[in-house]
Amino acid sequence: MRAPVTKKHPIAKPWIEAIHAYVPGKSKAADGRPLTKLSANENPLGTSPAALAAAADAKPTFLYPDPDSIALREKLGEVHGIDPARIVCGAGSDELLNLAAQAYAGPGDEVIYVRYGFSVYDIAARRCGATPVVAPDADYGTDVDALLALVTDKTRAVFIANPNNPTGSFLPRGEIARLHAALPGDVLFVLDQAYGEYVAPEDDDGGMALAAAHGNVLVTRTFSKIYGLAGQRIGWATGAPHLISMLNRIRLPFNVTNTGHAMGVAALEDQDFVVRSREHNRAERARFVAAIEAMANHGLRPLPSEANFVLILFEGALTAEAAHDGLAQRGYATRWLPGQALPHGLRITIGTSQQMDDILAGLREMAEALA
Numbered sequence: 001m002r003a004p005v006t007k008k009h010p011i012a013k014p015w016i017e018a019i020h021a022y023v024p025g026k027s028k029a030a031d032g033r034p035l036t037k038l039s040a041n042e043n044p045l046g047t048s049p050a051a052l053a054a055a056a057d058a059k060p061t062f063l064y065p066d067p068d069s070i071a072l073r074e075k076l077g078e079v080h081g082i083d084p085a086r087i088v089c090g091a092g093s094d095e096l097l098n099l100a101a102q103a104y105a106g107p108g109d110e111v112i113y114v115r116y117g118f119s120v121y122d123i124a125a126r127r128c129g130a131t132p133v134v135a136p137d138a139d140y141g142t143d144v145d146a147l148l149a150l151v152t153d154k155t156r157a158v159f160i161a162n163p164n165n166p167t168g169s170f171l172p173r174g175e176i177a178r179l180h181a182a183l184p185g186d187v188l189f190v191l192d193q194a195y196g197e198y199v200a201p202e203d204d205d206g207g208m209a210l211a212a213a214h215g216n217v218l219v220t221r222t223f224s225k226i227y228g229l230a231g232q233r234i235g236w237a238t239g240a241p242h243l244i245s246m247l248n249r250i251r252l253p254f255n256v257t258n259t260g261h262a263m264g265v266a267a268l269e270d271q272d273f274v275v276r277s278r279e280h281n282r283a284e285r286a287r288f289v290a291a292i293e294a295m296a297n298h299g300l301r302p303l304p305s306e307a308n309f310v311l312i313l314f315e316g317a318l319t320a321e322a323a324h325d326g327l328a329q330r331g332y333a334t335r336w337l338p339g340q341a342l343p344h345g346l347r348i349t350i351g352t353s354q355q356m357d358d359i360l361a362g363l364r365e366m367a368e369a370l371a
């Protein structure tokens with residue numbers, strides 16, 4: 001017989017109670033007005049027209065989607081030169097990041113990520129009861145030596161986003177290789193390339209090659225950023241068959257939708273859209289960063305970015321919070337990050353030329369008013 005009930009409601013596991021829910025980028029002002037969203041790193045060019053058209057040809061919606069995402073994995077394999085058996089698809093790469101932590105870490109284990117890393121890693125580690133271990137940064141970037149110094153017998157997984165969100169920082173191929181080479185073979189190295197397509201092909205960080213050659217590397221990618229399919233929730237991961245097999249055991253059975261499959265395949269076939277998006281981003285980001293650098297006298301400092309956003313540090317009279325609020329008054333949502341220990345930082349997605357001009361004009365106006 002069960003002892004008499006003393007609790008008034010079910011009690012969550014302490015490691016679940018310790019989680020701070022993910023905070024998404026805002027799309028409304030404090031007063032409810034809709035804002036132009038430069039707060040979630042979405043593609044300002046929208047979605048490939050071919051992918052939009054493909055939605056109409058998706059499998060009928062009363063039918064369950066293909067549980068194995070076969071057509072999508074085959075197309076991914078073709079585009080990236082990977083055996084489809086080494087690919088698993090997910091409801092966004094967020095699902096796969098969580099599954100990776102869950103498959104390899106539990107109570108008593110440690111999961112390492114860097115300070116100012118992607119906030120999902122903290123949730124992914126905690127939800128399976130593992131202990132998050134945060135490596136110090138090197139001027140907001142990933143410090144390979146500081147991270148390696150934290151590897152212990154308890155370390156089960158290391159999560160790195162490259163380029164990283166929210167900083168935009170990027171570790172070149174040699175540093176990724178050095179980090180991997182120094183990790184014990186039984187530590188899972190999760191390399192999150194959500195912004196990988198924004199990096200020029202010649203500057204590729206070598207993650208896919210590591211995932212192809214080693215048993216402990218999982219590379220994750222997404223259709224949410226350069227492919228402009230954030231609303232469809234499609235991500236994928238590649239690695240050794242034993243890693244893929246573990247994720248397949250615990251993923252949800254029908255985790256990618258019919259429209260997701262159809263749009264994902266069509267988006268992969270339209271690489272012109274990807275190139276156009278990357279070129280737009282590179283040109284606008286360079287112009288934006290140069291203009292922010294010209295505001296150094298007002299204490300604004302853009303961090304170097306290889307992604308589709310720039311993190312600006314506010315070290316003068318104009319604060320990040322005031323800039324965030326002032327830009328909202330001018331119609332734009334940006335990402336202020338006090339919850340990620342960046343109360344002095346504002347992350348701004350690279351939008352259209354007009355949007356970036358508006359942001360720059362707003363920042364200048366606010367900074368000059370305080371000078």
Ligand SMILES: *Cc1c(COP(=O)(O)O)cnc(C)c1O
Nearest residue numbers: 092093094118161165194222224
């Ligand atoms: C946006 C983002 C993702 C992608 O999330 P999805 O679930 O695929 O939409 C993953 N990692 C990082 C670092 C991101 O910024």
